[in-house]
Amino acid sequence: MCGAEVVSRVDAAWRALDAVLDPEVPALSVRDLGIVRDVIDHGDALEVVLTPTYSGCPATELIEKNVVDALVAAGLGPVRATTRRAPAWTTDWISDEGRRKLREYGIAPPAGGAVASAGEAPIRIVRHTADEVVACPRCGSTHTERLSAFGSTACKALWRCLACREPFEHFKPI
Structure with a gap:
């Protein structure tokens, strides 16, 4: 077995989770979205x-x-899923790769950047203001306006770009 990479069961699980897509935003994996907090052997x-x-x-149940x-x-069973609601999920947990994938999919990612790990995410209160700047995921213009506080799901808002005239969804920061 000289030169062969030995992959732990946990590492193999993390890799397999890269292929599990979010059912509401299928451009992102559950890892990209940051909803997988831990894998424990x-x-x-x-x-x-x-x-x-x-x-x-x-x-939640489908995920x-x-x-x-x-x-x-992937041959890693048996497996059980545990739901942990505290601390509450935050858009800070979306990976940088996930933010890139959101833009490419046509959804403006939330402001801010990904944190190193879900356990390090700060608890914060987000106030939405009339002067909120959201860049169009299609043309990049910040000359945009919010049309509705809610889009196709509760976590997204409907926006329109005044430069390219295209509507788009914005993943709301929470």
């Missing part, structure tokens, strides 16, 4: 700790099922 089973984007997220199914399909 208990010897007899893997535990995946998930934090939903908000407590009433209708996709749990998709995570468990992907890890079992």
Whole structure:
């Protein structure tokens, strides 16, 4: 086995989770979105700790099922998913790669940047103001306006670019 890379069960699980897409924003994996908090090897089973984007997220059960199914399909089972709601998920947990993927998908990412890990995310209160600047994910212009506080899901708002005239969704910072 000279030169072969030995990959731990936890590392293999993290890699497999890169392929599990968020059902509401399928441009992002559950890792990109930052809802996978931890993967723990208990010897007899893997535990995946998930934090939903908000407590009433209708996709929570589907995400749990998709995570468990992907890890079992990768030969890493048995697997159990645990939901942890505290600290609450924040858009700071979206990875830099996830923010790039959101822009490419046509959704303006939330302001701010990703934190090193979910455990380091600060608790903050976000105040939305009339002078909020959101760049168009299509042309990059900041000459935009909010049309509606809510888009296709509760975590997104509907905006329009006044430069290219295209509507787009903005992933709201929380």
